[in-house]
Amino acid sequence: MIINCGPLSDFTQARYVIYLSTGKRLVLFRLPSIDPSGSKPNEAQGWSYYAMEAECPHAGGPMADSQIDIEDSGYVASCPWHAYDFNVETGESSVGIKACTYPIDVREGTVLLSFPVEGGEHVELAKIEPVSEKVKLKHAIPSNKSSVPVQQAEPGMAHYLDDNATLCDWAVHILNTANPENKIELTTHLFRIFTEREASDSPMDIGRGTVPAPDQPPREKMFTVSPGAMPRTGKGGTLKSRIAMLHALANIELWAIDLAIDICVRFAAFQTEKTSQELPRAYFHDWLKVASDEAKHFSLLRTRIEEMGSHFGALPVHHTLWLSAQETAHDIRARISIIALVHEARGLDVNPMTIEKFRLNGDAPSVEALEVIHHDEITHVTTGHRWLTWICNEEETDPVQVFRSNVSKHFRGPIRGPFNEEARLQAGMDKRYYDPSSAVAAS
Incomplete structure (x- = not known):
């Protein structure tokens, strides 16, 4: 089923945690497009959007805190606990295990998530929270x-x-x-x-x-x-x-x-x-x-x-x-x-x-x-x-x-x-x- 995650303009940070009504959590990545042509459904305005399960399939590590690298013209997220790496688009890993990933479609200014359901199950978006990434500084950093x-x-x-x-x-x-x-x-x-x-x-x-x-x-x-x-x-x-x-x-x-x-x-x-x-x-x-x-x-x-x-x-x-x-x-x-x-x-x-x-x-x-x-x-x-x-x-x-x-x-x-x-x-x-x-x- 397709889940509406909200307008594209709401997504300004690098990563978000998606909470579904079933209790399932996903992490949504907003990363600079490797191919700036914007020809893929998950690309818009120079950014690419990816969703994967929020817990590493190895030991449950928080993928929202993963390190992102580019390997073989694709983004790879490495779990912060034990450094298991996963392609954010395919879920494939160099260590042989696979993470669940979910297609994102940016359509008419809206971010849509494709999430599989079984037997007529109904799943709704509970909430989306940005991952805390920035230090709360008191003073503006000088530009030069x-x-x-x-x-x-x-x-x-x-x-x-x-x-x-x-x-x-x-x-x-x-x-x-x-x-x-x-x-x-x-x-x-x-x-x-x-x-x-x-x-x-x-x-x-x-x-x-x-x-x-x-x-x-x-x-x-x-x-x-x-x-x-x-x-x-x-x-x-x-x-x-x-x-x-x-x-x-x-x-x-x-x-x-x-x-x-x-x-x-x-x-x-x-x-x-x-x-x-x-x-x-x-x-x-x-x-x-x-x-x-x-x-x-x-x-x-x-x-x-x-x-x-x-x-x-x-x-x-x-x-x-x-x-x-x-x-x-x-x-x-x-x-x-x-x-x-x-x-x-x-x-x-x-x-x-x-x-x-x-x-x-x-x-x-x-x-x-x-x-x-x-x-x-x-x-x-x-x-x-x-x-x-x-x-x-x-x-x-x-x-x-x-x-x-x-x-x-x-x-x-x-x-x-x-x-x-x-x-x-x-x-x-x-x-x-x-x-x-x-x-x-x-x-």
Whole structure:
């Protein structure tokens, strides 16, 4: 049957989630037409439209967050969990499994979806939601950034580097940027230009080993206390309590930006033992994507805090996450283990409970922001798991044992539950990584 998704003019973003009355979810992609002739039914005004199932057929990963590439004159979407790739038009994959795709016809200014039904079943469009892609910046980005040298930028504005800057130059610049608004602006800009140049004939130079990372990123106008001196946030039953909870989470997201940027520059010159393999460029792309996500998360939380009548910086903060970064600054394996596979994974455990507190108190806007964050952070744990596994495969070691060894050396106390087993497994972490009863078997 044909389902009317709405007028073409409503579709301005790169991807949308389509909710059907049966509970089925699809993802709709709006991508630049590879063939600008516009001769296909799914093309209009220089754009091509594709629909596929929203869950990866391998393990249910969110295809709405997939990475899009062009291969063999067609678009390919790669699942953010385990990098399974699917042609968005045919559903074919290089790994042998196939995703369901659904024809799109753009006719008379309307986007129409062809969806198969059986036995006279009636299916309706429930809703369409744009995928949260953009960071909520407070200030407009200057149109000609590369022409404004760092020394001549206006006070309070973000300082942009020129086109000759390496990834490591950018990383150190972002780490040394104290203003949080400037930090998130520069972070999202770096990810965008790095990604764009990867597809060009002039990819960005990494700058391996050319510039040192700072010992600790500065903060602007923040009252820092020890973790034990932090005021209690409460359970979300009052506005004050919910603001405190969101403020604490925003602080975590701000440090998470620095952690994802730092892992790019601090270990840029890393080579594996025995094989002396450099980190591939995909490593840097993956961590810049994590940093960009964290910038988006901070902006969502900061915006919500302001909507509730407060502002980021109104409450004290702590820098426990950076203490873990300093503890693991000597070893990329330890860094990934503690930051991505302990701290980030712990977020997967507690996020659903936090979201439920806000839901029970009727705070739907906060729930919406927190669900975006939880969804993204599964992919961040996946990134950590992917690159620890890559290093261990090159060095012929067991990633589970490497992880557990680093936890025993660099994390105070055991990894405590309760565990979100489903989310952890989606990210690649089976029970051998965190279940105490699996420790003996793993060793």
